[in-house]
Amino acid sequence: MSTPTYSPVKRCTMPSEIPADSVGYVEPQIAYFNEPLPLRSGRTLDSYQLVYETYGTLNAQRSNAILICHALSGHHHAAGYHQASDKKPGWWNECIGPGKAIDTNHYFVVSLNNLGGCHGSTGPISIDTSTGEPFGPEFPIMAVRDWVKSQARLADQLGIDCWQAVVGGSLGGMQAMRWSIDYPSRLKKCVIIAAAPKLTAQNIAFNEVARQAITSDPDFHAGYYFKHQTLPRKGLALARMLGHITYLSDDSMREKFGRDLATGKLNFNYEIEFEVESYLRYQGEQFSDTFDANTYLLMTKALDYYDPAADFDHDLSQCLSKSQCKFLVLSFSTDWRFAPVRSKEIVNALLRAQKPVSYLEIDAPQGHDAFLFPIPEYVSILQKFLAHPGEPDAH
């Protein structure tokens, strides 16, 4: 592989002045927990920490809090900037800020890094105090319900009995849905974006290829790469490249790269020739510099295992029957990783369970990635759903 030369044209840079609709500089905080957390796998986390950020102000009734759940490679830094040298703001900066869809003038927004992550919450790169070494591959595999349980404990620590809303896209949407099942009285609204009630065989297959890419990297060393002072960079980059293809649509890739050649001509070798190759390698290598391979493996497993209806005879309506919140389900027309038809499965189950739900398929060319873009209809419906003061109708 030659060195990637791709540099995105629209490279975001920290604006010289913080825009008025930005939450500005934010500082991550850490919550410590000493009560053991029993996990789906049967194992237990004796103590752990969660890194999180908050934007906006919690009101006196503690009733205006919104929880943001992150997706596969996300983290707690959802909005604003950490320092002036930041190249870009938090991952959902487009939707979180003063006057934005998730309006920090009105809401107190909480965004955390999930357990098993690699951005400050307890995970494979954390030191296991019993051995003095990183957990590495010995860190327990997390299930979505474990994350939600840990998020509920964070809510307890923050004094939030009931979220105004729990919001998430992709794997984050699955957490939002899990909240409505496991803690029905602790959220008023639930926003499930570009998600699915469970993965298909095709979804799991993509995850398995990503895992194989990582585990077959000679530098992986069965997950103990830190003991060998190395990282499975190639494998993680490959996993990310594969994932990235599934996050984009055929149309958006055609639009972005077409068959453009990096050097303007065919070279009849195996170096980078097409722009799309350059882009993918760049994305893969950027990612492998900042993300932990064991975390990536763990996150894909949490996705594969997610199937809340399994505990209810595979009846999703039954599974959602105890929920008390109002739902907004959103999908994107060109998303094929979690296609609109998958969101419709959630909607249909909610309809059959006679729960209050609204659904919109947003016409967008960006594929699965669309959930991170400020598409006007998307921003508008999200903003209006959150703003409506009505208590859920008795359905």
Added chain:
Amino acid sequence: MRTDLQFISQWIKPGERILDMGCGDGAMLAYLIKHKSVTGYGMEIDTQKIITCVERGVDVIHQNLNDGLRYLDDASFDTVIMTQSLQQTTNPDKIINEMLRIGQRAIVTFPNFGHWSARLYLGLRGMMPMSKTLPLRWYNTPNIHLCTFKDFEILCQEQNINILKRTVVDHDHVETWKIKLWPNMLGAIAIYHIEKQEV
């Protein structure tokens, strides 16, 4: 308030479970929720109208009515409503039967193609009728299955559907004695309350 809402509203009992197919901006559901304490959903295909529904707090599902409602259980609603959309569907007969499968009763409104002005237009000009309510040409109109009241009632008979009530009104949703006398000629819009016959 839209005048057709008054007619529809009086056929709905307080607290009913409603599905409004082609609910537009949700005005009718919002009215029925407020005045009749109904619960339920709207279905709509237009994004901006869906956003307006959400803004009002009306639950709405993005759905093409032609795609079918198989995922909804039998008799899961008291009343299924469809106002001024039947003539735009691919299979009006199938839609009517679906409405009466998922709902105990249905309320349907549609424009009368047997209205004297349409007859006159076709008779004298020899062209597909156009009017204020049907402003588009034959090739670009969404109204692909226009019918007269008589056509609709024949369909009901063939499909074993009972007509519980029928109100025929003019373009301003006013019911006059002339219309009562000769509805299929003078009525512009009909509002039908229907149910499936017991087999």
